[in-house]
Amino acid sequence: MNTNPIPLYGDRFQTDPVGLYREMRETHGPVVPILLAGNVPAWLVIGYRELHQVATNSDVFARSTRHWNAWGRVPEGWPMTPIINQIPSILYSDGEEHRRRARAISAALEAVDRHELRTVTTRMADRLVDGFCTSTGADLRQVYTSRLAGLVVGWTFGLDDAEGERLSSLITALVDADEDSAKAQGETFALLSELAASRAARPGHDVPSRMFAHPAGYTPQEIVEDLLVVLAAATQNVGEWLGNSLRLVLTDDRFAASVFGARSSVREALNEVLWEDTPCQVQPARFPTQDVELGGKLLRRGDMVLLGLAGANHDRQVHQGAAASHGGNHAHLSFSRGEHGCPYPAQEIAEIITTVGVEVLMDRLPDIELAVAPDEVRWRHSPWMRGVVSLPVHFSPAPRMGEV
Numbered sequence: 001m002n003t004n005p006i007p008l009y010g011d012r013f014q015t016d017p018v019g020l021y022r023e024m025r026e027t028h029g030p031v032v033p034i035l036l037a038g039n040v041p042a043w044l045v046i047g048y049r050e051l052h053q054v055a056t057n058s059d060v061f062a063r064s065t066r067h068w069n070a071w072g073r074v075p076e077g078w079p080m081t082p083i084i085n086q087i088p089s090i091l092y093s094d095g096e097e098h099r100r101r102a103r104a105i106s107a108a109l110e111a112v113d114r115h116e117l118r119t120v121t122t123r124m125a126d127r128l129v130d131g132f133c134t135s136t137g138a139d140l141r142q143v144y145t146s147r148l149a150g151l152v153v154g155w156t157f158g159l160d161d162a163e164g165e166r167l168s169s170l171i172t173a174l175v176d177a178d179e180d181s182a183k184a185q186g187e188t189f190a191l192l193s194e195l196a197a198s199r200a201a202r203p204g205h206d207v208p209s210r211m212f213a214h215p216a217g218y219t220p221q222e223i224v225e226d227l228l229v230v231l232a233a234a235t236q237n238v239g240e241w242l243g244n245s246l247r248l249v250l251t252d253d254r255f256a257a258s259v260f261g262a263r264s265s266v267r268e269a270l271n272e273v274l275w276e277d278t279p280c281q282v283q284p285a286r287f288p289t290q291d292v293e294l295g296g297k298l299l300r301r302g303d304m305v306l307l308g309l310a311g312a313n314h315d316r317q318v319h320q321g322a323a324a325s326h327g328g329n330h331a332h333l334s335f336s337r338g339e340h341g342c343p344y345p346a347q348e349i350a351e352i353i354t355t356v357g358v359e360v361l362m363d364r365l366p367d368i369e370l371a372v373a374p375d376e377v378r379w380r381h382s383p384w385m386r387g388v389v390s391l392p393v394h395f396s397p398a399p400r401m402g403e404v
């Protein structure tokens with residue numbers, strides 16, 4: 001048996017993640033020694049119980065990367081620097097500083113009116129569909145799934161439609177990680193800084209204004225840092241959740257027959273995706289504040305521990321096998337748990353955007369079909385996120401909304 005550390009890169013994260021996690025579990029158990037790019041060592045937790053333990057014990061498993069004991073091993077130009085690099089924000093803070101930010105963000109998201117959110121998401125989804133419905137085909141990732149969440153989150157920030165469009169395009173460029181992404185990052189930062197300054201001067205009924213008004217005492221700089229986290233967390237995850245759900249609905253006969261008109265099947269498809277193809281596969285990172293034993297391994301103080309959310313969802317303790325229906329079982333770890341888990345109101349917002357995104361598309365283009373064979377759909381080359389590279393479909397041309 002090869003007990004060497006497992007590289008956290010390579011094709012199998014795209015082609016056969018379930019088989020890969022099974023092999024990891026058979027060889028190493030629930031806590032797997034891994035190598036990041038540049039042979040930087042870390043641990044990947046794929047046991048359900050062990051992951052729960054890490055996520056819910058924030059005193060022992062800290063979030064701040066200042067605890068990391070391997071900064072000295074990071075090669076120059078390390079590709080993971082943007083993921084690991086410490087930016088002061090809700091994501092990388094611990095203790096009272098984290099609670100201060102988390103309370104304000106949760107309250108600001110909780111106050112988003114769910115009924116209005118549903119109405120606005122429907123309007124945005126219709127507008128995106130209007131952009132391609134008179135043709136006979138499209139790549140849904142390009143024109144729909146990667147754009148909808150940005151538009152809706154822009155609205156919760158109080159941006160108008162044109163600014164929301166701009167933000168949504170910037171995020172798409174950022175996620176594509178090509179030569180435009182550095183420019184897009186700068187522009188996103190500038191747009192959010194302008195937004196924070198304008199809400200500080202003239203508060204409105206939106207997320208940044210509510211963050212300013214919260215007793216947490218946010219500065220404009222802190223608002224920008226945390227708006228960036230909300231924006232990235234929302235657009236990336238919801239975009240992939242929507243794309244992966246549409247892929248499932250368009251490729252699996254169980255859903256193909258029933259989704260049109262049956263709202264309950266949409267919810268089932270969304271839940272199944274969170275178990276089988278969750279958007280956030282691996283979440284960085286925690287650092288033990290003391291030597292600690294976990295899943296039969298000794299983790300040293302300051303070791304990097306990654307949350308293997310997808311691996312833990314497939315732990316036999318909770319997973320009934322791919323063929324089983326997950327029904328109303330929401331015990332997956334796709335939103336993580338504990339203090340740093342995805343804020344509950346954010347999960348609700350995500351579910352509304354994704355549900356409406358599937359429903360509107362199916363309502364508007366009832367004969368929509370995948371334009372390639374199901375096994376030709378390619379997955380993004382990333383151990384961190386799971387989402388399709390493209391989702392080509394064809395359909396009969398349909399009128400724009402105003403022309404119906």
Ligand code: HEM
Binds near residue numbers: 102105231235341
């Ligand atoms: C499918 C949709 C989503 C998934 C799968 C998802 C998943 C996650 C995960 C895995 C984390 C990290 C948890 C950890 O480190 O323990 C997280 C954090 C976070 N998410 Fe989500 N998320 C989604 C949607 C959203 C949306 C729509 C928003 C905002 C509107 C959002 C806001 C946040 C924030 C602010 C954090 C940081 C929490 C903290 O560090 O305290 N997420 N999310």
